[in-house]
Amino acid sequence: MSARPTLALVSMAGQSARSVALLSVLGRDVDVVSWRRRGQVKPDAIIATSVEALGEVREVDVPLGVWVQHHEELDHALAGKVDVILTSRSELVARGAVLVPGAGIEVDRWLPASPLVRSRRREARGIDGAYIYEADDHDGGDETAMAMASVVVVSGPMTRIALALGAPTVTSEQTARRLRARPGRDVEVAPSPVEAAALAAEIALDDQRAAGLSRRGRRCAEHHMDLGRPARVIAQRLALSPADVEPSDIAERLDELRTSPNAVIRRRIDDGLAALRTDR
Amino acid sequence: MDVLVCTTQVPFMRGGLEMMVENLVDALVASGHRAEAVAVPAAWERERIFDAPTAWRMLPLDADVVIPVNFPAYYARHPRKILWLAHQHRAAYDALGQPWSDFGLDDASLEAHRQLVDWDSRVLEECLARYTISGVVAERLARYNGLSATALYQPPPLAQRLRPRDSNRKGGHILCPTRLESNKRPGLFLDGLASMDEKVDGVLTGTGSLRSELEKSSERLGLEGRLEMAGFVSDDALVELFRDAIAVMYAPYDEDYGFVTLQAFLAGVPVITTDDSGGVLEWVQDEVTGLVTDGSPAELGRAMDRLVRDPQLARRLGEAGRERVKDLDWQNVVKTLLGGTLR
Numbered sequence: 106m107s108a109r110p111t112l113a114l115v116s117m118a119g120q121s122a123r124s125v126a127l128l129s130v131l132g133r134d135v136d137v138v139s140w141r142r143r144g145q146v147k148p149d150a151i152i153a154t155s156v157e158a159l160g161e162v163r164e165v166d167v168p169l170g171v172w173v174q175h176h177e178e179l180d181h182a183l184a185g186k187v188d189v190i191l192t193s194r195s196e197l198v199a200r201g202a203v204l205v206p207g208a209g210i211e212v213d214r215w216l217p218a219s220p221l222v223r224s225r226r227r228e229a230r231g232i233d234g235a236y237i238y239e240a241d242d243h244d245g246g247d248e249t250a251m252a253m254a255s256v257v258v259v260s261g262p263m264t265r266i267a268l269a270l271g272a273p274t275v276t277s278e279q280t281a282r283r284l285r286a287r288p289g290r291d292v293e294v295a296p297s298p299v300e301a302a303a304l305a306a307e308i309a310l311d312d313q314r315a316a317g318l319s320r321r322g323r324r325c326a327e328h329h330m331d332l333g334r335p336a337r338v339i340a341q342r343l344a345l346s347p348a349d350v351e352p353s354d355i356a357e358r359l360d361e362l363r364t365s366p367n368a369v370i371r372r373r374i375d376d377g378l379a380a381l382r383t384d385r
Numbered sequence: 386m387d388v389l390v391c392t393t394q395v396p397f398m399r400g401g402l403e404m405m406v407e408n409l410v411d412a413l414v415a416s417g418h419r420a421e422a423v424a425v426p427a428a429w430e431r432e433r434i435f436d437a438p439t440a441w442r443m444l445p446l447d448a449d450v451v452i453p454v455n456f457p458a459y460y461a462r463h464p465r466k467i468l469w470l471a472h473q474h475r476a477a478y479d480a481l482g483q484p485w486s487d488f489g490l491d492d493a494s495l496e497a498h499r500q501l502v503d504w505d506s507r508v509l510e511e512c513l514a515r516y517t518i519s520g521v522v523a524e525r526l527a528r529y530n531g532l533s534a535t536a537l538y539q540p541p542p543l544a545q546r547l548r549p550r551d552s553n554r555k556g557g558h559i560l561c562p563t564r565l566e567s568n569k570r571p572g573l574f575l576d577g578l579a580s581m582d583e584k585v586d587g588v589l590t591g592t593g594s595l596r597s598e599l600e601k602s603s604e605r606l607g608l609e610g611r612l613e614m615a616g617f618v619s620d621d622a623l624v625e626l627f628r629d630a631i632a633v634m635y636a637p638y639d640e641d642y643g644f645v646t647l648q649a650f651l652a653g654v655p656v657i658t659t660d661d662s663g664g665v666l667e668w669v670q671d672e673v674t675g676l677v678t679d680g681s682p683a684e685l686g687r688a689m690d691r692l693v694r695d696p697q698l699a700r701r702l703g704e705a706g707r708e709r710v711k712d713l714d715w716q717n718v719v720k721t722l723l724g725g726t727l728r
Contacts, residue, residue: 216503217499217503218502218503219502219506219530221478221481221529222498225481225488225490225498228490229495312528312529313527313531315531316531317531317532318531319531320506320510320530320531320532321531354443355439358442358443359439361442362442362503362504362508363503364500364504365500368435368500369432369493369497370435370436370439370500373436374439
């Protein structure tokens with residue numbers, strides 16, 4: 106029998122798609138089942154994909170979350186005393202909803218690298234000078250190439266990965282709009298592949314412009330595309346993560362700097378504090 | 386207002402940065418603020434490079450404003466953080482590839498480097514305002530971290546005491562005041578002196594690890610009797626050496642700022658430098674406030690000869706230099722740094 110908590114999803118026809126990306130992140134630490142196909146499994150928490158779907162689980166006494174699309178639904182959810190309200194509409198955040206980006210990824214899975222670090226990575230691989238990587242829509246893009254490229258030319262869903270990796274990015278106007286990336290700030294946009302290539306070559310020669318695009322592109326991913334942080338908040342509010350493990354101040358500070366879980370500094374801090382632990 | 390100037394302690398060392406911090410604290414106090422410096426030691430080798438930044442994130446800094454001036458002091462966590470940056474950890478930036486940089490191309494180095502640049506960018510983004518001690522430092526911040534900053538210049542140490550000599554008195558030597566370390570390139574001064582046609586004296590002040598090597602070079606280049614290696618000199622002696630100089634030669638590699646240039650200008654003395662001296666070139670404009678060379682012994686020697694042979698030229702360049710720096714003052718530095726917080 107699994108020691109992991111179980112989360113059930115209750116969904117109306119055509120609504121489950123909005124939860125897939127979030128559930129894939131939550132699913133790393135919890136088992137996810139369909140409410141209607143749960144069999145004998147008793148879930149530890151439930152997420153309903155709409156206020157309408159919430160009706161099916163009103164009587165169940167476990168923490169409850171619900172997706173809402175507008176203010177009226179949010180009013181309804183609040184009246185129903187749910188534990189967490191999920192939304193993809195930023196205007197509802199001020200009323201307590203947790204923003205779950207529609208086209209989200211777990212941004213911290215990709216470590217950002219500035220153009221300076223990218224040039225060192227290329228040097229380590231014996232690649233001289235600038236390297237412009239044009240991602241192919243069909244193969245989905247090569248993350249290793251995107252992690253060391255001077256500039257990445259990409260459109261569609263892989264653009265999120267390029268931005269998370271801190272790659273100076275040239276994309277289409279449509280992709281920029283969809284991802285809420287600001288042209289000229291977070292990304293550069295070009296109307297055609299030929300113009301995109303020319304723009305990428307220009308950026309590769311301009312250190313300051315590339316560094317600015319890299320930094321702001323990553324922040325854009327963190328602010329508009331991240332599923333990792335909302336997933337942690339949702340798991341806590343649904344009591345799916347241990348409540349008695351409060352992060353220490355120092356861990357909070359490291360998280361604030363989005364420090365990788367494997368960073369050497371975390372081990373050094375553990376070593377440094379080991380002698381002070383009373384439970385040794 | 387209570388202001389903490391945040392800096393890094395390097396035990397047993399005192400240089401330009403320490404003087405800058407002391408002068409800033411004094412200027413803040415003179416402007417009616419309560420001010421003190423907070424210094425935390427740091428380790429520089431790669432394995433321990435994140436220790437001091439992490440410590441800064443945890444420190445309670447109870448003040449109205451904090452002003453960090455260098456790595457890792459800018460990791461100070463405060464809602465009103467105003468950066469006045471002298472330098473980052475140069476081994477991870479402009480000095481990558483130098484023999485003393487321990488950021489190599491192995492996986493551990495590349496990851497530490499990636500994390501350092503990412504952390505730096507995040508904590509520098511937190512600042513209410515970003516200033517740097519020179520345009521060169523601002524340019525590095527833009528190039529490596531994609532962050533904008535404004536250069537805010539300060540007067541050099543001894544600014545109140547440096548004056549041009551009496552117009553009837555002629556200068557007697559060429560001066561090179563610098564630490565005797567490789568990034569300061571004191572050897573170029575010896576090379577230039579040896580290439581001169583005019584046999585004027587040279588005075589090299591300062592201490593450092595290159596001293597014995599330079600003594601050998603002096604002998605090899607036949608500079609005995611012409612070159613005085615004065616070592617450490619008092620402030621009084623330095624003021625006199627500036628005043629009596631025909632020219633100052635100052636040619637460090639990619640200097641952050643370079644107090645020496647400003648001190649020479651305040652003394653009305655032109656500066657000879659090289660075209661790769663970084664912040665020095667924000668002040669030395671070729672044929673206007675000094676002479677910019679390619680750094681070859683022949684060019685340096687020719688520049689020195691020109692100023693020895695043409696006192697009118699030396700005076701004109703020196704006066705133009707003084708004009709460039711005469712308005713630098715600490716009150717302006719304080720007003721600019723705290724300006725945003727007073728609104």
